[in-house]
Amino acid sequence: xxxxxxxxxxxxxxxxxxxxxxxxxxxxxxxxxxxxxxxxxxxxxxxxxxxxxxxxxxxxxxxxxxxxxxxxxxxxxxxxxxxxxxxxxxxxxxxxxxxxxxxxxxxxxxxxxxxxxxxxxxxxxxxxxxxxxxxxxxxxxxxxxxxxxxxxxxxxxxxxxxxxxxxxxxxxxxxxxxxxxxxxxxxxxxxxxxxxxxxxxxxxxxxxxxxxxxxxxxxxxxxxxxxxxxxxxxxxxxxxxxxxxxxxxxxxxxxxxxxxxxxxxxxxxxxxxxxxxxxxxxxxxxxxxxxxxxxxxxxxxxxx
Amino acid sequence: xxxxxxxxxxxxxxxxxxxxxxxxxxxxxxxxxxxxxxxxxxxxxxxxxxxxxxxxxxxxxxxxxxxxxxxxxxxxxxxxxxxxxxxxxxxxxxxxxxxxxxxxxxxxxxxxxxxxxxxxxxxxxxxxxxxxxxxxxxxxxxxxxxxxxxxxxxxxxxxxxxxxxxxxxxxxxxxxxxxxxxxxxxxxxxxxxxxxxxxxxxxxxxxxxxxxxxxxxxxxxxxxxxxxxxxxxxxxxxxxxxxxxxxxxxxxxxxxxxxxxxxxxxxxxxxxxxxxxxxxxxx
Numbered sequence: 001x002x003x004x005x006x007x008x009x010x011x012x013x014x015x016x017x018x019x020x021x022x023x024x025x026x027x028x029x030x031x032x033x034x035x036x037x038x039x040x041x042x043x044x045x046x047x048x049x050x051x052x053x054x055x056x057x058x059x060x061x062x063x064x065x066x067x068x069x070x071x072x073x074x075x076x077x078x079x080x081x082x083x084x085x086x087x088x089x090x091x092x093x094x095x096x097x098x099x100x101x102x103x104x105x106x107x108x109x110x111x112x113x114x115x116x117x118x119x120x121x122x123x124x125x126x127x128x129x130x131x132x133x134x135x136x137x138x139x140x141x142x143x144x145x146x147x148x149x150x151x152x153x154x155x156x157x158x159x160x161x162x163x164x165x166x167x168x169x170x171x172x173x174x175x176x177x178x179x180x181x182x183x184x185x186x187x188x189x190x191x192x193x194x195x196x197x198x199x200x201x202x203x204x205x206x207x208x209x210x211x212x213x214x215x216x217x218x219x220x221x222x223x224x225x226x227x228x229x230x231x232x233x234x235x236x237x238x239x240x241x242x243x244x245x246x247x248x249x250x251x252x253x254x255x256x257x258x259x260x261x262x263x264x265x266x267x268x269x270x271x272x273x274x275x276x277x278x279x280x281x282x283x284x285x286x287x288x289x290x291x292x293x294x295x296x297x298x299x300x301x302x303x304x
Numbered sequence: 305x306x307x308x309x310x311x312x313x314x315x316x317x318x319x320x321x322x323x324x325x326x327x328x329x330x331x332x333x334x335x336x337x338x339x340x341x342x343x344x345x346x347x348x349x350x351x352x353x354x355x356x357x358x359x360x361x362x363x364x365x366x367x368x369x370x371x372x373x374x375x376x377x378x379x380x381x382x383x384x385x386x387x388x389x390x391x392x393x394x395x396x397x398x399x400x401x402x403x404x405x406x407x408x409x410x411x412x413x414x415x416x417x418x419x420x421x422x423x424x425x426x427x428x429x430x431x432x433x434x435x436x437x438x439x440x441x442x443x444x445x446x447x448x449x450x451x452x453x454x455x456x457x458x459x460x461x462x463x464x465x466x467x468x469x470x471x472x473x474x475x476x477x478x479x480x481x482x483x484x485x486x487x488x489x490x491x492x493x494x495x496x497x498x499x500x501x502x503x504x505x506x507x508x509x510x511x512x513x514x515x516x517x518x519x520x521x522x523x524x525x526x527x528x529x530x531x532x533x534x535x536x537x538x539x540x541x542x543x544x545x546x547x548x549x550x551x552x553x554x555x556x557x558x559x560x561x562x563x564x565x566x567x568x569x570x571x572x573x574x575x576x577x578x579x580x581x582x583x584x585x586x587x
């Protein structure tokens with residue numbers, strides 16, 4: 001093949017392309033920097049397509065459109081989360097003003113009613129934003145998947161969070177009746193009726209949520225709740241030890257070393273200074289003047 | 305188009321290697337089909353596979369961070385939807401040009417100067433493009449399976465369970481190709497592409513047509529919508545992408561019925577296309 005010769009006009013064209021590309025990048029950067037911030041009322045504007053229309057116009061691509069709504073939900077929550085100054089739990093995001101989350105999750109679950117992950121996300125995140133929407137979405141999921149016991153577990157979780165233990169018991173009872181439902185659903189039904197507000201019930205719920213969750217963030221939220229519950233038990237036990245010390249010596253302990261033998265007898269894990277460790281591995285703080293115990297602010301265990 | 309029908313095209317060992325294993329009508333259809341496939345390959349139709357591979361590779365790498373642990377489902381949804389979409393574009397844009405290009409280049413005179421029937425020409429063209437789509441769909445299916453193995457870090461049951469859905473996608477594309485060929489037998493490529501795309505859209509609105517028919521007060525309107533529901537291809541029956549992403553397969557009894565429906569519909573479309581094409585005057 002004959003070698004094509006590079007002419008002057010070729011070189012000029014290549015230069016135009018290179019200069020053009022560089023200018024385009026520079027211009028885009030300048031425009032990005034000078035673009036006025038989107039007004040929050042526009043950013044939070046309702047979805048262009050309502051759920052029914054989205055369902056209709058998605059043709060043979062319903063699953064893909066559902067995935068898109070699902071990922072958009074995650075990005076929406078994630079963006080709000082990153083812009084929030086301070087720490088916030090996944091199940092306590094009411095203050096983030098997640099106005100678009102209910103329609104986004106509603107669209108994802110309408111387009112693909114067998115897509116279980118958005119239902120769990122709705123059960124965990126939505127109650128703090130819009131409790132009724134969370135219940136509505138879960139009930140829609142149950143209507144579409146009557147044999148999915150996990151949805152009853154998610155619905156029961158919403159009711160339990162709202163301290164509506166009789167509705168929670170009802171949800172667990174219906175879920176437990178489904179063939180293939182695990183035995184703990186039946187146990188949960190009994191527990192809701194007997195001791196809905198107890199720590200043990202909370203522990204059971206978050207343990208099951210941790211086991212069932214596919215999303216890392218949901219699992220992490222359940223793990224933190226479990227750590228919090230364990231820490232509450234530990235702090236109760238430590239307070240009893242401190243009270244016993246005070247009753248015996250007549251003053252509050254000045255260091256954890258003062259109670260070293262008792263802590264060892266209780267098989268409490270301690271660090272090199274003798275301070276007991278919370279479930280995240282951070283030492284508890286001894287509140288000397290109040291004869292109390294508290295979490296270290298650096299601890300991963302949530303305070304409330 | 306080189307139809308492969310001319311005696312001067314073949315000589316010696318090449319002829320024995322390329323000569324069709326059939327005789328008569330089947331032989332002519334085979335030759336036209338084979339050359340249509342070759343032409344599609346020459347026109348770089350299969351280059352869409354490169355784009356598909358890039359899409360799947362990108363999705364496999366980045367979806368983990370975006371999907372909240374749902375990479376497997378999204379890979380299937382994305383892969384099968386892209387397979388359908390790319391296939392629809394090929395069926396429409398290549399399908400509408402199948403007949404038109406031959407007329408435009410005047411090669412149709414050379415073809416019909418030989419003992420080739422117009423029906424044979426239509427069926428051969430159709431089967432050639434179906435073969436192109438088959439290669440396309442098979443390679444894409446293999447790509448989705450490999451992407452699933454990659455994101456699952458090993459064997460995944462979805463690798464097998466997606467194939468019935470892929471089979472149904474292929475039959476949907478076969479129907480669309482027949483629709484495109486039908487329109488192109490009497491209309492211009494642009495109009496044919498538009499009409500075929502409308503049929504694709506309406507085919508996915510079948511249940512709405514039925515609901516609309518049932519909700520109509522007037523008997524005439526009810527019959528009209530019911531008629532449209534039964535006359536237009538029901539592509540919803542062939543759409544199984546969303547359940548496939550959950551590891552579900554169509555009920556075994558329904559697959560043969562759906563395939564039979566597709567074949568019957570294709571036979572109707574090709575017959576109508578042949579009827580129209582037979583009456584066309586190329587002078």
